[in-house]
Amino acid sequence: xxSQLLVIILIDGLVYASYxxxxxxxxxxxCGVQKILNVTHGALYAFGAYLTATLLIVYFEAGWPQFGAxxxxxxxxxxxxxxxxxIIERGLLKHLYHxxxxxxxxxxxxxxxxxxxxxxxxxxxxxxxxxxxxxxxGQTDIAELPFDNYxxxxxxxxxxxxxxxxxxxxxxxxxxxxxxVIYDRELSQAMGINVTKVFLLTFIVGSFLGxxxxxxxxxxxxxxxxxxxxxxxxxxxxVVIGGMGSIPGALIxxxxxxxxxxxxxHMEPVLELFVIYxxxxxxxxxxPQGLFAPAKPRKI
Amino acid sequence: MTKYxxxxxxxxxxxxxxxxxxxxxxPEWFRSIxxxxxxRGSVALGLLVLWRCGLISFGHxxxxxxxxxxxxxxxxxxxxxxxxxxxxxxxxVAGGLAWMLGFLLRRYRGIFFxxxxxxxxxxxxxxxxxxxSLGSTDGISLERTTFLWYAPEGAANKFALFIFxxxxxxxxxxxxxxxxxxxxxxMTTAVRENEIRLEFLGYSAERAIHVKYTISGLVGGFGGAxxxxxxxxxxPDSMAYWPISGDxxxxxxxxxxxxxxxxxxxxxxYELIRTYAFDQFPEIWxxxxxxxxxxxxxxxxxxxxxxxxxxxxxxxxxDRLEAEREKx
Numbered sequence: 001x002x003s004q005l006l007v008i009i010l011i012d013g014l015v016y017a018s019y020x021x022x023x024x025x026x027x028x029x030x031c032g033v034q035k036i037l038n039v040t041h042g043a044l045y046a047f048g049a050y051l052t053a054t055l056l057i058v059y060f061e062a063g064w065p066q067f068g069a070x071x072x073x074x075x076x077x078x079x080x081x082x083x084x085x086x087i088i089e090r091g092l093l094k095h096l097y098h099x100x101x102x103x104x105x106x107x108x109x110x111x112x113x114x115x116x117x118x119x120x121x122x123x124x125x126x127x128x129x130x131x132x133x134x135x136x137x138g139q140t141d142i143a144e145l146p147f148d149n150y151x152x153x154x155x156x157x158x159x160x161x162x163x164x165x166x167x168x169x170x171x172x173x174x175x176x177x178x179x180x181v182i183y184d185r186e187l188s189q190a191m192g193i194n195v196t197k198v199f200l201l202t203f204i205v206g207s208f209l210g211x212x213x214x215x216x217x218x219x220x221x222x223x224x225x226x227x228x229x230x231x232x233x234x235x236x237x238x239v240v241i242g243g244m245g246s247i248p249g250a251l252i253x254x255x256x257x258x259x260x261x262x263x264x265x266h267m268e269p270v271l272e273l274f275v276i277y278x279x280x281x282x283x284x285x286x287x288p289q290g291l292f293a294p295a296k297p298r299k300i
Numbered sequence: 301m302t303k304y305x306x307x308x309x310x311x312x313x314x315x316x317x318x319x320x321x322x323x324x325x326x327p328e329w330f331r332s333i334x335x336x337x338x339x340r341g342s343v344a345l346g347l348l349v350l351w352r353c354g355l356i357s358f359g360h361x362x363x364x365x366x367x368x369x370x371x372x373x374x375x376x377x378x379x380x381x382x383x384x385x386x387x388x389x390x391x392x393v394a395g396g397l398a399w400m401l402g403f404l405l406r407r408y409r410g411i412f413f414x415x416x417x418x419x420x421x422x423x424x425x426x427x428x429x430x431x432x433s434l435g436s437t438d439g440i441s442l443e444r445t446t447f448l449w450y451a452p453e454g455a456a457n458k459f460a461l462f463i464f465x466x467x468x469x470x471x472x473x474x475x476x477x478x479x480x481x482x483x484x485x486x487m488t489t490a491v492r493e494n495e496i497r498l499e500f501l502g503y504s505a506e507r508a509i510h511v512k513y514t515i516s517g518l519v520g521g522f523g524g525a526x527x528x529x530x531x532x533x534x535x536p537d538s539m540a541y542w543p544i545s546g547d548x549x550x551x552x553x554x555x556x557x558x559x560x561x562x563x564x565x566x567x568x569x570y571e572l573i574r575t576y577a578f579d580q581f582p583e584i585w586x587x588x589x590x591x592x593x594x595x596x597x598x599x600x601x602x603x604x605x606x607x608x609x610x611x612x613x614x615x616x617x618x619d620r621l622e623a624e625r626e627k628x
Contacts, residue, residue: 037411095598101411102356106553107597109546113590121583233422233542240415274426281419285404288412 007143009262015151017258018158019217023231024238024250025161026209032245033182033202036101039108040088041210042232043115044080048214050123051076053223056130069133073215081208084115089203097199116228127224134219150220157216158254161209165247178202182245237280243290252291308477311561316470323462331458333571335530338469341567342523344551345476346516351557352480353512354492358414359421360548363517365540366394367524369428372440372534381446383464383529390525391518398517402510421545428536439535442528458530465526469564472522476515477560484511550593556603566604 137149169175180188242249264271367390487508555566577585
């Protein structure tokens with residue numbers, strides 16, 4: 001293998017990995033705290049992409065300062081995280097925490113179907129393209145090949161999200177409360193932590209991350225029906241590979257999947273789609289709890 | 301003899317007779333709905349077998365797709381359109397796959413079991429969507445099905461296919477029903493309730509699960525084969541993608557696990573809601589499906605069959621009361 005191909009695979013893999021990390025980190029946060037696999041996450045990604053694309057089209061037509069586009073993404077992700085997060089958590093999940101995990105997955109699958117159609121009702125079946133931010137950042141030549149700076153900036157964004165999450169979990173009071181809830185829900189409740197509030201806040205943060213993934217991806221893709229369906233199963237794969245509920249797991253999982261996929265695309269395109277699920281199956285077989293599963297406390 | 305002629309057997313047989321009679325009067329489109337209900341109901345029946353031991357698969361489109369594609373590939377590459385032969389192949393291939401995967405999957409429980417199934421079904425999807433020789437994303441169209449020397453044309457073909465499928469489905473449902481009433485079948489519940497206790501009684505929980513998984517694969521392949529012949533076309537998005545697996549779980553939870561007949565009733569209701577929603581409200585048919593599923597999950601978590609159970613329990617309760625009164 002020549003070195004140019006290797007560089008391309010690495011960079012493509014890294015870009016794809018950061019995209020995967022952005023869509024799976026919210027899923028894994030919710031999974032870790034609430035112990036549910038949240039299918040609606042795919043809908044949040046789609047909503048993020050659609051809302052941002054529409055707003056960006058309006059924004060650039062109005063001719064406002066170009067770099068404000070990134071602010072638009074952030075604002076729409078926060079908006080969606082709060083609105084949809086509260087609706088889904090308070091309206092649906094709240095009633096299901098005591099149910100079997102399969103039932104909860106099914107309920108979120110149902111909510112996902114509903115949200116998909118709400119999406120169609122609002123935005124229709126047309127594709128939205130808002131590539132201005134992509135143009136804005138230009139391109140860089142690496143190994144004699146042009147790469148979009150925008151895609152490369154996604155790596156930066158994931159790194160920032162990663163650091164903020166680490167800081168938030170390890171260094172703030174809320175993070176410590178969260179860890180306590182993850183460790184033992186009942187005991188932390190007995191210690192005076194408002195678990196209901198922690199659950200709601202976690203879900204909002206997770207939803208925000210999903211919407212942010214979609215929002216940031218919007219300029220780089222054509223926003224059209226079906227993107228949520230595709231993303232959620234990918235995010236599932238990453239979360240399972242990394243270990244359900246583990247943020248370093250999501251990071252490693254995205255890197256493994258991203259680079260494996262890039263290698264497949266450039267060397268054996270036929271493998272592209274199923275290499276990801278091959279890894280998922282392999283990890284489940286060898287280490288079902290995932291590569292970085294959070295240690296389970298032994299309870300008496 | 302009484303052991304083999306219980307109420308479910310009678311109900312299934314009456315159902316079969318009813319279906320065959322109905323077949324003479326229904327319009328073409330409704331016959332297709334009935335056929336698809338038989339197909340999807342069969343896959344949901346496979347899920348029911350697993351569900352009885354507390355396992356759910358998020359990837360049963362794997363066997364559905366395997367059965368369907370086996371039929372399509374035989375038609376395409378061998379040119380054999382005989383329904384008896386293709387369906388047998390579809391069932392055997394899907395069952396064989398389930399048997400092989402079973403060695404692995406029988407070690408898993410809960411969410412890991414569900415997700416590993418999802419992973420396998422997505423591998424199949426990836427292979428089908430990418431390989432040109434397997435039809436890629438366009439899929440494969442099937443030639444008209446024949447039945448031994450009988451090769452009906454036009455509407456008569458669906459008519460014959462329906463009778464063929466109804467009789468076979470009746471056989472499959474009966475076989476599963478009697479399996480569930482055997483010692484090995486009763487172990488399903490035991491696995492769900494307390495696996496360790498079952499092991500101490502001298503049975504192997506893993507082996508019980510393996511048998512169930514193989515059965516559910518066989519039945520899933522059967523459903524896929526029927527679906528392929530009904531639709532006359534197979535493609536990865538409608539045969540093996542993950543929302544298809546979601547649909548099967550949907551049908552299974554809609555039906556409940558009370559009886560082998562339930563998945564077929566559930567599948568029919570599912571198809572009717574879907575067809576109606578798609579026809580009347582094409583914009584929001586998914587919303588209607590999702591809403592229905594949510595209502596079921598929230599208010600009827602044990603499925604429609606739990607209504608029947610509740611009703612029959614109340615009735616037997618009343619019967620007992622009356623009997624006591626008579627005695628007094």
